[in-house]
Amino acid sequence: MKIVVAIKQVPARDSQLRIAPAAKWIDEADLSYEINEPDAYALEAGLQLKERNGGEVVALSAGPARSATTIREALAKGADRAIHIDEDLAAFDPLAVAQMLAAAVKGEGADLILTGLQSDDLGYGQTGVILAELLGMPHATIIMQVEKSAGGIRVKRELEDGWYQHVEMPLPALLTIQSGFSKLRYATLMGIKKAKSKEVRRVTAESLGVAAGTPSVVLERIYLPERTKHTQLFEGSPKEAAAQLVEKLKFEARVI
């Protein structure tokens, strides 16, 4: 089974975000980056499928030069090789990003394309499904389990309120993977060593023949949300704050 896993590098989860002066994006100085968490689960899903069924795992990532560290980590965890679309994504809307991904995987003949269900930065939650449509593949989203079946694959889809559903589909197909799919592995020392000699193919939007074009969604302005709710905050030492909170819970909210 040949599996392509699309991964994205995003600001680390605990980052203190500041809005850049033009208010079009955040200030990227001093930020640290990591793999988008749902994409880490997509990679894990891909590696497990390869272990069970044989084949190859190709990591695919679009992003600026710094994305190379995230790609290297994917290789260290067990991806066989990688494709890096070396572009700053700011000028591209989700459709244009997916067009680049589609162009980059076209010659790969993948049986299965996996990606996380959404990114922790833009959070559109659409790249995977758009990619499936561009490639003419069937898809399913928010997937918790994948197994091979006679005609292709059988997946377990998560729905709201604790409901699930199995869906069968032929290959090639695209799945977006939910966080918590399985425990994540760590890269081993051997893996890190091996990763250094694995192939990373570098391409650009231009070499893929994709132009940013006229975006169909435009980020006009970004800003920190105004707090609409007045939260009563308790200050002082932890002991003082705890005492004040309990007093409010007892006499104002009357829940203790």
Added chain:
Amino acid sequence: MSILAVLEQRSGQWNRMSFETLAAAQQLAKELGDTASAAVLGDGVEALAGELASKQLEKVYAVEHELLKDYTPDAYCAALGQLIDRFHPAVLVFPHTYQVRDFLPKLATSRNRVAVSDVIAHRVENGHAIVVRQLFQGKVNADVRFGGEFPHFASLQAGAYRADQVAEGTAAVEVFHPSILPGQIRTAPQELFRESQRAVDLGAADIIVSVGRGIKEADNIALVQELADALGGELAASRPICDAGWLPMERQVGSSGQTVAPKLYLAVGISGAIQHLVGMKGSRTVVAINKDADAPIFEVADYGIVGDLFQVVPELIAAVKKAK
């Protein structure tokens, strides 16, 4: 030109977010000087569509086909594509459900558009809608403009619009029969199921103490359990804690877990991603303990302590025991 609300039903039951979407479509139409219509897809949905005849809408489309009985992205996109071609709505709005997340990007792509997902508000400027959505798990807001020609697509976050603001009136119900062939449908959906009977019914608890990523290690959960015990409440968690296997999935609060509305919801080390907030924001009193003063959980909290939970929680346990 009009605004079309595409509503969601399953087995003849409305998804409750459908009426929020309907209210949003009516508001948008009013502000843009347009009309609002609604569509519902399925097999035998004429009666459901009929329920909308008393709403202030131009048209209600019952999109009928036996292949729309069980949801598949292929059948839904085929049907909606034909509906768009026939009636040319300018803007289509959808509830941001798991089902819409599954097919809307495909539908928009087939029209060479990008849907704006998970919208929390809108305003109209110079006759154009600007929508607001959240980035970075709710830490940053963005004003987004639609580029390019109609149709435009948007999905609306749960709770962003109020179902009780749907305007009453009259609407003409029209049945629309798309043509869909079995061969167009590539995925085979099976019955819905739940993993197991839930042993814990968080929905019945008066007090819930919920723990998130801030707890750092599985062993530290005992501390939060102790707080729950002191308060006589149930222990719950945000998704990452259950994903890590530190607590069973049945204790998860949020869009993929349980929806709760206790008298007291005390969130410990939970940043408050929207997927969590939708599961608990109906709680009567919300308390947040978090080291990050900018965490979105404070957006819904009545009381808060900004600080290190490992220092605050032991003091809180002592104070609760003393107060009881």
